[in-house]
Amino acid sequence: MIVTLEVNGETRTVEVAGWESLLWALRERLGLPGSKPACEQGECGSCSVLLDGELVCSCLVMTSDAEGASVTTVEGLSGPGGEGLSEVQRALIDHGAVQCGFCTPGLVVAIAHLVDHATDPSEADIREALSGNLCRCTGYGSVLRAVQSLTGGDTA
Amino acid sequence: MSTVTGVDRRLAGGVGTSVRRPDGVPKVTGRFEFVGDLRADGMLWAATRRADVARGRLARLDLAPALAIRGVAAVLTQDDVPGHRFQGQHVTDQPVLCDGDIRHVGEPIAVVAADDPETARRAAAAITVEIEPEEPLVDLEVALERGEVFRHVRVRRGEPDRHGEVVVEGVYTTAFQDQAPLGTEAGLAVPDGDGGVDIWGPTQWSHVDHRQIVACLGLADEQVRVHPVGLGGAFGAREDLSLQTHIAMLALTTGRPVKIVYDRTESFVGHVKRHAARMRYRHEADRDGRLVRVEARVLLDAGAYETTSAAVVANATFFTVGPYRCDTVVADGYALRTNHYPAGAMRGFGANQVAIAAEAQMDRLATELGLDPVELRLRNALAPGDPMATTGQVIDYPLPVSDVLRSVAALPLPDPPVTGDPRLLPGGTGLTTTPDQVVRGVGYALGFKNLQFSEGFDDFAEARVELTPAGAVAHTAGIECGQGMVTVIQQVVRSVLGMDNVEVAFDHTGQIGSAGSTSASRQTQMAGNAVLQAAEALRQRVLLSTGGDELRDDGVYRDGVRVATLAEVCANGPVAEWVHYQHPATEPPDDNGQGRVHVDFCVAAHRAVVDVDRDLGMVRVVAVDTAQDVGRAINPQQLVGQIEGGIAQGLGYAIMEEVVVEDGCILNPSFTDYLLPTALDVGSVEAIMVEEPSPWGPFGAKGMAELPTVASAPAIAAAIRAATGRPLTRMPIRPQDIVDL
Numbered sequence: 036m037i038v039t040l041e042v043n044g045e046t047r048t049v050e051v052a053g054w055e056s057l058l059w060a061l062r063e064r065l066g067l068p069g070s071k072p073a074c075e076q077g078e079c080g081s082c083s084v085l086l087d088g089e090l091v092c093s094c095l096v097m098t099s100d101a102e103g104a105s106v107t108t109v110e111g112l113s114g115p116g117g118e119g120l121s122e123v124q125r126a127l128i129d130h131g132a133v134q135c136g137f138c139t140p141g142l143v144v145a146i147a148h149l150v151d152h153a154t155d156p157s158e159a160d161i162r163e164a165l166s167g168n169l170c171r172c173t174g175y176g177s178v179l180r181a182v183q184s185l186t187g188g189d190t191a
Numbered sequence: 192m193s194t195v196t197g198v199d200r201r202l203a204g205g206v207g208t209s210v211r212r213p214d215g216v217p218k219v220t221g222r223f224e225f226v227g228d229l230r231a232d233g234m235l236w237a238a239t240r241r242a243d244v245a246r247g248r249l250a251r252l253d254l255a256p257a258l259a260i261r262g263v264a265a266v267l268t269q270d271d272v273p274g275h276r277f278q279g280q281h282v283t284d285q286p287v288l289c290d291g292d293i294r295h296v297g298e299p300i301a302v303v304a305a306d307d308p309e310t311a312r313r314a315a316a317a318i319t320v321e322i323e324p325e326e327p328l329v330d331l332e333v334a335l336e337r338g339e340v341f342r343h344v345r346v347r348r349g350e351p352d353r354h355g356e357v358v359v360e361g362v363y364t365t366a367f368q369d370q371a372p373l374g375t376e377a378g379l380a381v382p383d384g385d386g387g388v389d390i391w392g393p394t395q396w397s398h399v400d401h402r403q404i405v406a407c408l409g410l411a412d413e414q415v416r417v418h419p420v421g422l423g424g425a426f427g428a429r430e431d432l433s434l435q436t437h438i439a440m441l442a443l444t445t446g447r448p449v450k451i452v453y454d455r456t457e458s459f460v461g462h463v464k465r466h467a468a469r470m471r472y473r474h475e476a477d478r479d480g481r482l483v484r485v486e487a488r489v490l491l492d493a494g495a496y497e498t499t500s501a502a503v504v505a506n507a508t509f510f511t512v513g514p515y516r517c518d519t520v521v522a523d524g525y526a527l528r529t530n531h532y533p534a535g536a537m538r539g540f541g542a543n544q545v546a547i548a549a550e551a552q553m554d555r556l557a558t559e560l561g562l563d564p565v566e567l568r569l570r571n572a573l574a575p576g577d578p579m580a581t582t583g584q585v586i587d588y589p590l591p592v593s594d595v596l597r598s599v600a601a602l603p604l605p606d607p608p609v610t611g612d613p614r615l616l617p618g619g620t621g622l623t624t625t626p627d628q629v630v631r632g633v634g635y636a637l638g639f640k641n642l643q644f645s646e647g648f649d650d651f652a653e654a655r656v657e658l659t660p661a662g663a664v665a666h667t668a669g670i671e672c673g674q675g676m677v678t679v680i681q682q683v684v685r686s687v688l689g690m691d692n693v694e695v696a697f698d699h700t701g702q703i704g705s706a707g708s709t710s711a712s713r714q715t716q717m718a719g720n721a722v723l724q725a726a727e728a729l730r731q732r733v734l735l736s737t738g739g740d741e742l743r744d745d746g747v748y749r750d751g752v753r754v755a756t757l758a759e760v761c762a763n764g765p766v767a768e769w770v771h772y773q774h775p776a777t778e779p780p781d782d783n784g785q786g787r788v789h790v791d792f793c794v795a796a797h798r799a800v801v802d803v804d805r806d807l808g809m810v811r812v813v814a815v816d817t818a819q820d821v822g823r824a825i826n827p828q829q830l831v832g833q834i835e836g837g838i839a840q841g842l843g844y845a846i847m848e849e850v851v852v853e854d855g856c857i858l859n860p861s862f863t864d865y866l867l868p869t870a871l872d873v874g875s876v877e878a879i880m881v882e883e884p885s886p887w888g889p890f891g892a893k894g895m896a897e898l899p900t901v902a903s904a905p906a907i908a909a910a911i912r913a914a915t916g917r918p919l920t921r922m923p924i925r926p927q928d929i930v931d932l
């Protein structure tokens with residue numbers, strides 16, 4: 036089937052089989068491998084994207100259901116004009132929150148969503164907001180500090 | 192021993208600074224290439240057909256239904272393996288594809304290559320496989336009775352008749368743990384058109400993969416190149432071959448590139464587990480709490496094939512007492528063959544299971560004696576000059592056991608339980624817990640482990656450091672799997688050369704010799720020392736040839752005046768120095784387990800604070816604080832990252848993570864059912880670095896990244912015991928264990 040959707044601000048038309056998830060279409064059909072497949076059950080958040088502004092696991096969205104939707108992936112979250120790094124990306128690097136990097140694209144999307152939506156989040160708010168993103172390397176401490184550096188919380 | 196003179200250690204970006212990872216930018220922008228992201232023109236996709244029982248005979252195998260599917264390019268079985276049909280890191284006992292006997296669930300039977308992944312999966316499923324099931328061997332005591340022993344490690348030290356007045360005994364069990372790296376196994380094999388093949392796949396030691404793959408493919412060494420590539424974590428899961436030989440065979444058969452990506456369920460049968468264990472201990476002490484005698488019998492479930500079990504059981508036996516003095520030790524460790532999925536390497540490598548048991552024993556002893564658990568440990572703390580309790584080897588390098596314990600015990604305790612926010616109660620937003628049922632507990636544990644390979648293994652790392660007009664490049668075959676060796680190498684070379692422009696090149700097997708395994712807390716010291724020595728030789732050579740006294744990014748200087756640009760220095764091509772570094776020697780243990788078995792050790796102390804709902808058995812880990820022996824902190828920020836990440840894996844091991852098995856089959860091969868710690872599950876971490884420089888590590892550094900996992904799990908278990916008063920001898924500790932259902 037043919038699906039038309041907006042990806043990172045561009046209108047894209049893609050031919051997919053009925054079984055193909057949005058994650059699959061992004062990675063294999065649209066040349067956007069930044070979103071990662073780690074569980075493909077909606078447990079790990081490695082494939083997180085924004086779908087019409089909502090944070091979703093792209094592995095749980097059928098591509099056909101994204102017809103007409105606006106999708107933002109990690110590739111669309113760099114600095115202004117797609118150049119350089121966003122403040123979220125910079126904070127993750129500066130706080131040592133990047134190790135193997137497999138969960139990182141999903142975290143970038145989830146943190147960008149958090150920073151855009153939360154006002155003065157507490158540590159528990161941040162932990163809860165990121166509890167859908169599994170990271171096996173960092174133990175989340177550096178991720179928490181990176182987010183707190185953006186939300187003005189305690190970064191000690 | 193490594194000594195470096197005339198080095199500016201305050202160089203920005205050098206040793207001791209928290210430099211940023213060079214791969215950070217591609218990783219946060221989604222541009223970093225993981226192995227599952229690789230593509231090649233004209234590539235096929237592969238899929239694996241596996242056994243769904245733990246033991247049986249392959250009665251019938253018919254490939255015709257798969258071959259009849261349009262788009263299928265090849266279906267291969269054990270009959271198609273061109274060379275040696277068995278692989279394995281130490282003993283080649285594992286069939287590349289099923290040899291007629293099914294020995295564990297998930298045993299690969301056939302591999303398919305097809306035009307697209309869905310066709311490959313459909314074809315793999317279409318293969319007719321008939322298995323006559325047999326009764327699997329899944330009980331450790333039965334395996335021991337039947338003599339299904341991969342290795343028995345025996346320790347007899349001290350006076351056989353020596354006994355203590357105070358005795359505590361216990362039996363402890365631990366479950367299989369999965370490394371659960373976020374990246375599943377994936378690979379790409381590309382035929383070179385000349386009979387050879389290039390392979391990108393999961394690895395922690397490309398040269399050992401290469402050796403096995405070459406043998407199985409029946410090719411010459413130079414015909415196969417194993418490439419480093421982004422993995423998505425390792426933690427031991429990449430030490431053994433998984434898909435490499437399969438996709439190489441398919442690529443050579445079809446003449447086309449072949450890609451494979453395991454899904455999470457297949458990944459659970461794509462890599463080894465941490466050994467499940469059954470451990471029986473008897474500790475005897477005098478009235479002052481000094482250990483007099485320790486007896487231990489440690490049974491490790493090694494599963495169907497040997498992989499690294501011989502070394503894991505050596506660790507489990509030699510670290511069975513912990514970092515304590517004890518003159519009489521009777522210990523037997525067995526790695527036993529069962530029909531479980533093979534067990535092998537995972538962060539801590541045999542030291543974790545016995546730390547669970549031995550630290551619980553120390554707490555029992557403290558209770559029996561009416562002593563504080565910290566005080567009891569301090570009275571027995573091993574120190575340089577002491578013989579190790581098991582091997583008897585004298586500790587001759589720094590080992591700050593008392594320091595780490597005192598340091599962590601001196602940290603302030605966290606605030607009392609908060610009652611207002613359900614997210615901060617055990618059970619979280621399930622809103623199950625009433626605050627008056629919450630009890631707090633505090634527990635301590637020490638972790639103790641060897642660094643590098645032991646028992647006389649020929650353990651080395653090669654490295655080459657080159658000077659080019661653009662700067663220096665350090666070459667290694669070590670594997671950057673996220674742990675940060677890329678900056679460690681960069682920082683060491685910067686500090687030696689006095690230059691900022693240093694890059695690290697991770698080479699394939701055809702470009703450089705082995706760096707040894709990226710495991711066993713090795714590479715900071717092994718690759719680190721190799722590049723340190725190569726860089727120092729390079730610096731001396733360049734200074735000598737130019738008459739300079741200082742190397743800078745833009746040339747060689749003498750008395751502050753430039754005497755040569757780097758382009759002039761490299762007029763005849765890059766200037767390079769190559770080093771084959773070997774750590775101080777070890778020896779195999781004698782029949783009683785005695786000898787200089789290990790080169791060096793690392794220690795960490797952890798203090799866990801937990802809140803437990805005593806009605807429902809839910810646990811919230813409030814804090815895990817630690818003091819860690821690091822030798823010297825090369826990159827302090829990365830050390831904290833290793834500590835926090837290691838603690839999260841130890842937390843999982845203590846209360847969440849269990850590969851549940853029944854009749855040899857894995858019941859929970861998904862992230863829905865195999866629970867990993869989330870940001871809400873881990874508590875705060877305060878980490879103290881104890882720097883007592885290693886005399887032989889680069890700039891005094893030690894490997895350290897396994898210890899946080901080794902020590903955190905027993906500390907959390909101790910805290911839950913302190914909160915509940917229950918013995919809790921099974922790991923992971925489940926709610927039903929706490930409420931004693």
